[in-house]
Amino acid sequence: MRRRWLGRAALAAAMAVCLATSGCQRKEHEAQASTPRRLKLDTVGAVTRPIPDTLLVTGTLEATTVNDIAANATGRVVAIHGERGDQVKKHAALAKLDVRLAALQAAAANAQAKVASDQAELQAQECARTEKLAASGAVPMAEWERQSWQCKIAKSTMAASQVQATMAAQYVSDGTIRAPMDGHLVERFVEVGQFVTPTTKVATLVSLDELRLRISVPEIQLGGLKKDAAVTFRVAAYGARIFSGTLARVSPVVRPETRDVLAEATVPNGDHALRPGMFATVELQLGTKLASVVPSSAVVVREGTSRVFVVRDGRIEERAVQLGPRVGNEVAVLKGVARDEPIVREPGEEVKNGLFAE
Structure with missing residues (x-):
């Protein structure tokens, strides 16, 4: 009986120890779960510095040089060279x-010019002989006077014949219609077999080496426009690629219907990426202003909105921001960030709003 009682007591003691151990482990797990995870992040303070004061407007690219090429001759087309583009x-x-x-007409004109030249030479010899005889x-x-007039007529006839020969040669040369400049063929308007006259338009040629960016600037911003100011812009065809130009001309009048002025910037286009007619989103530099600046790597785009992550009181805050111009590897933040606030330099996918940071 005593042995049975001792066995039951030992079993109860063992169960108490097991329950106590499980409770301790559960408490340890609960304590660990209640301790928040803290991310170790590299932060940088938003710095205030002068940035370009830019005006966002729209514009259209235009060709600086466009040539409508006329035939400048009469005849039937026997060959064409080049297609659109x-x-x-x-x-x-x-x-x-x-x-x-x-x-054939040029050959006849050359022969007539040779005859006139020979006649003028013969007449000149006769004039020289008559002059000597008259002197003696x-x-x-x-x-002598009659011979002198004959010499003058012969010289004039020779000159006229040479002009006729030159004109005939030009007609032959004009039979090949040539490009007046380097460029791209926009359109060709004639076909083989077509009869053309000097006013017939044969082709349109455009130069792409330098374009003109035409922009409309609101009247209220007119005071900030300066010749040779920097202009940057993007076009839909090339996404984030930034193109640049220089403000060259500003209209002297304000358009009463729209209360704006027309301005033009010259745009180098050495690689011919840009084309006349493209629509552009333009940043026109008006001067400088102070703004908060952060590394470009600190900005992420989520759901179509630019965002940064600020560390405040040990926690991460996700903020939507309004960006300004980019300067090198930095970008201006016009709204959403205060001076010296710590910004996560390169937020990864694990960085989320509300998490704790070391």
């Missing part, structure tokens, strides 16, 4: 006309 060099042939008749009294002065 082709790049052509200055003096490159765009079309050729049938110049067989013009070539062998021939009357009237004969």
